[in-house]
Amino acid sequence: MNKIKVGIIGATGYAGAELVRLLKQRDDVEIVGLGSRSYARTPFSNEYGALRDYEDGECCGEDMLEMSKNCDVIFTATPQGFCASQVTEEILSKCKIIDLSADFRITDPEIYEQWYKIHHPCPEFIKEAVYGLPEINRDKIKNARLIANPGCYPTCSFLSIYPLLKAGYIDPNTIIIDAKSGTSGAGRGAKTASLFCEVNESIKAYSVAAHRHVPEIEEQLSNIAGRDIRISFTPHLMPMQRGILVTAYASLAKSVTVEELHAAYEACYKDEHFVRVLPYGMPTETRWVRGSNLADVSCKLDERTNRVIMMGAIDNMVKGAAGQAIQNMNLMFGCPENKGIDQLPV
């Protein structure tokens, strides 16, 4: 059997290293390049002692064209703008790209530029790119050359809200998403705000009414609703490493029983390997998905206010990044969808 030859650019960031961890446990994958701007020519295991004796190769630079010559697929776990600045038809003709940044998630380049303050250098590829959420785009992913791997908050928000929106049970104008993320979401950059002593024993909201994941969530929910939706979205920083919790609110659009609410979730996810619908009303907890590619979802009706609370939990590094990227790779290369990402939560 030929192994899938994989390159990872941004390998020493948290999402990149998670890709390494998960892919090193497969016998059908060979990691042929670990690109890192900050740690080129340093052994990978210097930065990630967890991989000592498993991945002691040196990191290389971040030249996508060069890397594409030896790869079947390249993951880019890089800051916004990197992938769009490097990808070309030449590269895509040889090698599939799974981009973990936001470069190809937003259909309208103007909206991308407005929220990300970056000029998009190759809008022609946006159209080609497939939004890599298997639960809604499984078939398109299989044949894609370029995957826009979803953001962590959008993945968790969408999976939590999707069933009730699709069923027409909630008023799209009333959606409010209060989200909480572990600190790995802030990345491995050496910023004062991410120091242990600044983060531990404290919580805060950030990017209030201004977070870059807003247009991505809105676009995906609008696709389901069949019309433009605007949401309120507030992310919070949590004193933990991994995990995203979404608590979303919406007013009911019609009279509906709790059984119907729950049934909407079951209907959407009954065949999904990685989405677990919890019993009606049971809150999701990030610990129950930690280290796994699972998404837990549930809902509860607040009968006094006629609002429904939709809840979701994922590991932001796995289903919110590296795990979902591998799920996409599996679909693109004809592997079983859960291959190598079936670890149970730790």
Next chain:
Amino acid sequence: MNKIKVGIIGATGYAGAELVRLLKQRDDVEIVGLGSRSYARTPFSNEYGALRDYEDGECCGEDMLEMSKNCDVIFTATPQGFCASQVTEEILSKCKIIDLSADFRITDPEIYEQWYKIHHPCPEFIKEAVYGLPEINRDKIKNARLIANPGCYPTCSFLSIYPLLKAGYIDPNTIIIDAKSGTSGAGRGAKTASLFCEVNESIKAYSVAAHRHVPEIEEQLSNIAGRDIRISFTPHLMPMQRGILVTAYASLAKSVTVEELHAAYEACYKDEHFVRVLPYGMPTETRWVRGSNLADVSCKLDERTNRVIMMGAIDNMVKGAAGQAIQNMNLMFGCPENKGIDQLPV
């Protein structure tokens, strides 16, 4: 100078111990009784080594009448139902009571019984009791015999929302409160769910659409709005010890500028020693109030959805419990309101 003689019932719980810590640093207060059901006849400092050499006295039982004979004021940091089951006219004629439980917070005993599942044995005292939030009831507190010390979530929720509700800027029907609390809020009871290994590195919502602080928040907000309000309220458990963060959402009731929003906060709190209005749009953080009696509040307008996000942070053990109780005591005994609770955040 005569010292204020203080009794604390429930002294070995987290709120009770916080009362001890704060009151032991005053030279005008004498602690004459430390009531504890679980640790009667044990030295207090056995349970709280922080107080070794400062408070080594033995705990006594929880007989309020007995304790009232030697006290000017008794704090009850006890489970719901305890204070109401013990307080009598005889006690109140000798000794003031500051109850940190919910027994006297809800005006309507039927609502109390409905949410707390406890029959209220002395509704006649509910009428007399003053809701001990100095920012709105300062004058009444001064002359009260019986204080219903506010809940932690209600304190933080109310202070965050009050200015905009009072100004008529927000639609009372649209208020959603997403609150997050440190684990000390769960108390010192030996429950599996509060173990380090269950709480750390995880977050979850709990008591969704069913938390007992709902009617307390609604009553206080209704008083301001001049009509009955129903809110959605979702508390979350955080992997930290102290601190409550409130992120509240409401739709604007009228067109209003961000300057007007901010000015509403300034107007309410400009003379308040313990409430800090942060610059417009700056998120509150629990670490900046930790260990102090301060409440930080701020707001931000989401212009795309016409909603305002109201933010607040307190230390649930101080402004949310023991500190506010002492603030009430200071008012009742003619001390400077900030006496003994003016520590800066650690």
Next chain:
Amino acid sequence: MNKIKVGIIGATGYAGAELVRLLKQRDDVEIVGLGSRSYARTPFSNEYGALRDYEDGECCGEDMLEMSKNCDVIFTATPQGFCASQVTEEILSKCKIIDLSADFRITDPEIYEQWYKIHHPCPEFIKEAVYGLPEINRDKIKNARLIANPGCYPTCSFLSIYPLLKAGYIDPNTIIIDAKSGTSGAGRGAKTASLFCEVNESIKAYSVAAHRHVPEIEEQLSNIAGRDIRISFTPHLMPMQRGILVTAYASLAKSVTVEELHAAYEACYKDEHFVRVLPYGMPTETRWVRGSNLADVSCKLDERTNRVIMMGAIDNMVKGAAGQAIQNMNLMFGCPENKGIDQLPV
């Protein structure tokens, strides 16, 4: 292929649940019984939401004889005294036992009784039992009916010190072990001392000069040294969930170079799949083994004092408990030794 039929007694404790997590990921193992004193007749996934949809079976009671009728092997992850009180020749003739408690770790029942304050009901099985540390007893384990799975501290302490003691480089009379453990080591019992608010943001020593793992460590080290050794051992409680770190000190017994020190580790562990010898002088870190069955070890010479510092790190729940137990099971059933416990650190 016939699956190995496994029973787990004490399945809802932390070590028991770790067994479930690891064994559920194997296709050659069938869990046929989950014994739990506290949660009998409750679905396992009620307590461990991580396993929802994977292990929703109900727990049963803790009758070893009954369970042995359907099992090839039973793991007892139970308090001291349980396994010894239940095991019989009848059981052992049908079913192998891997005991994660200390009941069969100490050869001399008098020493067991002295440290554990429990009368040993079946000293005849102590002689038969094999101390389940594959790195020294691999061959004996393969044929054993009864395994005494090593303690977490002893595993990490022994693997750290073993190479230098075996090489005769250190003076056995000078060994001091300063050990630090995550809170999962304290178990899932609802004790006040294990609450999040008691453990977080604090560290302490405990059981100073009196911890029950002392005789176990001494016996194993004495076997290597060929004479009786007495050690000083101080465990500490850490504000983290998983992981044990050992920092051990000993004076050199002879003049030796740092290369020789390092070579002693390499010599012992060059063929060991689960022991990684770090570069000379590099401190071990618990995060690099978290969630894995790996043990990292290293040493550094303090030339100014002629002492050597020996360092080790394991995950107390995996190599220190469930993972090592499965490693033993693999040996006993002829599976590859690393089967199902080869996950990379998270």
Next chain:
Amino acid sequence: MNKIKVGIIGATGYAGAELVRLLKQRDDVEIVGLGSRSYARTPFSNEYGALRDYEDGECCGEDMLEMSKNCDVIFTATPQGFCASQVTEEILSKCKIIDLSADFRITDPEIYEQWYKIHHPCPEFIKEAVYGLPEINRDKIKNARLIANPGCYPTCSFLSIYPLLKAGYIDPNTIIIDAKSGTSGAGRGAKTASLFCEVNESIKAYSVAAHRHVPEIEEQLSNIAGRDIRISFTPHLMPMQRGILVTAYASLAKSVTVEELHAAYEACYKDEHFVRVLPYGMPTETRWVRGSNLADVSCKLDERTNRVIMMGAIDNMVKGAAGQAIQNMNLMFGCPENKGIDQLPV
């Protein structure tokens, strides 16, 4: 009353900010300068929201001569080498200096240069400087112009070992110190190794047999023993913010009872306001001193090995840095020694 005019250089580091926090709560102190290399011309409360409304002044640069013109005392909470590079006779003739760095702690400049790899520019001031540990140098501190404020590890190590060494009960050649520190000890520099996701849920030793506090501890212990002592010292990084725990080992030098061991501690510290001797054998815990200037100490005899385990706990930011510096200031300015640093542990 004239206020003490204080300047703080390095005010935005953790120790500097702790000085600000503690000194802002005094009415006899005026902070006239907040020097910060990184945040000059930024409001202090931008970095430390805890001080908002209390200290909103802008930081200035780090010119000690300039600052000394308006100050009675300057605290330097700066990296090694800064204070020694700036202090002059001109400055000291006007203004007292309390240096929280190591520049003047080591009597022999050669040893300083060997461990710190910095040439010492003004060895003439080393002789004048007083080692600011009030428990042994109280009288000298009162008249000093230049204080070498002790290191955090040395403070905790010394106070733990001092009584038994002074009493001649332990063999000075056998002292081993295993120390554990919260992450604030690593400072506020934006280093990858101090990020939340690198520190949380992990522990490690660092600077094994090579930490810069070794010569400082050795010098102070040698002074007590009356001869040169060499110790083994291993610091560890802990996933918590504040606190140092010392577990020290030594062999008994003579036959001694546990009562005598305990009495040695009582004899040394019976008049010390900030040192608490715990009951014999009771382990110290960092939480019981957190946020306070207290040091807790205790010991336990390991009769099986004839070694004594000496234990100590301090808050590294208070007794280990800012609190002790203020204790020194109090002595130098004739204030009560505990003024402004008498907060009880939080």
